[in-house]
Amino acid sequence: MDGRNIVAGNYVNFETETFKAINPANGGELEGVFFKAGDTAVSDALAAASQAFQISREIPAAQRAAFLRAIASEITSLAPALTERAAAESGLPLGRLSGETGRTTSQLNMFADLVEEGSWVDAVIDTAMPDRVPLPRPDIRKMLVPLGPVVVFGASNFPLAFSVAGGDTASAFAAGCPVIVKAHPAHPGTSALVGQAILAAVKRTGMPEGIFSLLYDNGYSVGEQLVRHPETKAVTFTGSFKGGMALVKIAQEREVPIPVFAEMGSINPVVFLPEAIKERASDLAMKYAASITLGAGQFCTNPGLLLAVKNPALDFFISELSEAIKKVQPAVMLTPGICSNYKKLSEEALAAPGVTLLARSEGLPESGGYSSVPVFAKVSAADFIANPRLREEVFGPFSLLVIAEGQEELEKVVDTLGGQLTITVMAEPSELLAYRGFIYDLGAKAGRLILNGVPTGVEVCPAMQHGGPFPSTNDSRFTSVGTSAIYRFVRPLSWQDWPDELLPAELKSDNPSGIWRKVNNKWTKE
Incomplete structure (x- = not known):
């Protein structure tokens, strides 16, 4: 367990200010010293993420899927130490954390399946109609493309499933986006171990090093810097209404506003x-x-x-x-x-x-x-x-x-x-x-x-909607659980009159990816 910040595949130590985790069961300090990230770590992480995005957005689906599966595999290999540390930092029982470890790896594998199948990109093709009267129609093809570097805030109540390699990170990686995680200060040791697993997966699958960074802070300054940084293109947050709206405000005050996907609590009547x-x-x-x-x-x-x-x-x-x-x-x-x-x-x-x-x-x-x-x-x-x-x-x-x-x-x-x-x-x-x-x-x-059920217990599946009208979330059109979570990190892009050889594989005429597409208003794999 290394308490230094991870920037683009490397452990760095630009800082001197440190903190320790607290065991909520007895109030005592836990083993391990964690270094608060400073300006240099933030700027270097975002610069590396921006460079990695030039590569990650073009990485084939099979490699992205292999990366997600490798993270799951590495987490599984760490499971005993991981759950023990998470229990010490959170006060949660080992049985609950064992289940949460399984949920975390299942999410990663679920997004790997989604990426491999490929139809999630929502490819739409309207072929040219040169003889249309009174005006010809150009050839127009559209699909979803990744936004860029995503900042993920780890959650306090799910040290694994909504944290460093949780659903936000998994869905952002699946979309082709680099991720910078701001570790939750309540479980830095758990975050360090999962960060170690992601680093191993990066190396195993040949992903660009800048695709992942992990930064520590037991305050608010690093989070604010990450949201304000011009290379950040989207933010996810699970926590209080006050915290979520503070990040939304920062994001909207930027010269170029960006989306924040904040889950901010609910009384669940x-x-x-x-x-x-x-x-x-x-x-x-x-x-x-x-x-x-x-x-x-x-x-x-x-x-x-x-x-x-x-x-x-x-x-x-x-x-x-x-x-x-x-x-x-x-x-x-x-x-x-x-x-x-x-x-x-x-x-x-x-x-x-x-x-x-x-x-x-x-x-x-x-x-x-x-x-x-x-x-x-x-x-x-x-x-x-x-x-x-x-x-x-x-x-x-x-x-x-x-x-x-x-x-x-x-x-x-x-x-x-x-x-x-x-x-x-x-x-x-x-x-x-x-x-x-x-x-x-x-x-x-x-x-x-x-x-006739209970609201506790959120099934991780394609049909799940975990996100509701304000103030439970700031944008009810999206979910943070299930395969639809990927749509937070993409945008539609149309190609008009481009030669087939220069189009993405998902939009080529012969459909080499074999995905479902809407061609001239008809769903087909042809």
Whole structure:
């Protein structure tokens, strides 16, 4: 584990300021010294990335796919040491991190499959019509091409799957873009090990060295410099609303603005319709006690808001969920800052007018560490509507039940909500048609609409949409999970009247890549 910054395939040490990782389970410093990147490292990384882009955008799909598979292979070979270090830096259990390692390698292999197949470039060909009246039509061919160097901010809550070799990096590499990762300061050792794996994959597959750099900082200056740098062409971020919007603002203030794809949190409302509560109260309580407290509530899809209409069965549901929450043990949170913020925001929510505490974990947090205490509370719909602060995310194992007097008031509650990553509906089949219009309205506020499930647990597959209307993300047209994540790092480019030998392989007349293309408005591989 080398704590120096990685710039274009080399470990560099221009800096003298250092920091160490903290073990959130006991507050102690972990082994390893990490060097904060300075101006030279930032400028050199972007210069190398820009040079590498001249090569990477032309690299054949087979080589890009081999690169992605090599990263997955190298990560797998490091798995025991990697999960052990990630657990020490995050407080997450080894079982969870073993699963996250598998998700990380699966994402890399998924994008390798996508690149090898090739149809994702969305090739469209309209052949020339020289005899068209009144004017001839030129030969026009269009496909998606990479943007250029991408800056990826590692996330705190997924030290592997949303970090150095996570979905953002994998999809950017798949698109043909170089990547500069700003490592999250909470898990620099984990980042160093994954950076080592990517370096090995670069060498194994003959990729240009500037295609990857990894920079450290336990503050904000390096991130700001990376976003402001003129060679940066796109940015990804997973974290708080404040952090995400700060990066969006910086990117828009540049002489040449660039896209920032920021996932900024969500309260992920769950609507419990009356018949579902009546028929399945106990089962729903157990299911949601587990979802609310999963991973100490540190998932961006944590169900932080429960919505229901007052009915006789609701009291039993509240009782069951309260008892289940009391039995959940406090769990270590990712960082001291996250833990402190959770305590502050949950206490503020409980102190708000009309909010009543229903249950708090009866377990005792471990001394010396940074643990969260699960909390379940309720509030009337009227008080919720009157207090915008209650619609803000409390990142951790906190959930607020909003009780409406009837369907009309429930709809008013939903009207006050901003965009969400997910909205869940718990309903019996007989209720779905009766509430069809209401459910359709819910879809306008969500990136993923779930029926009779839990929002925690994001399947990595082509159909997944992990990104919703503002403020859950700043651009709801894109996803950070699934194969469609690649479209954040490309743009369409048309070629008009170019000879076949000078066209990209995907647009040549004989289709040497064998991909699906729309030719004269017909999908074909011919």
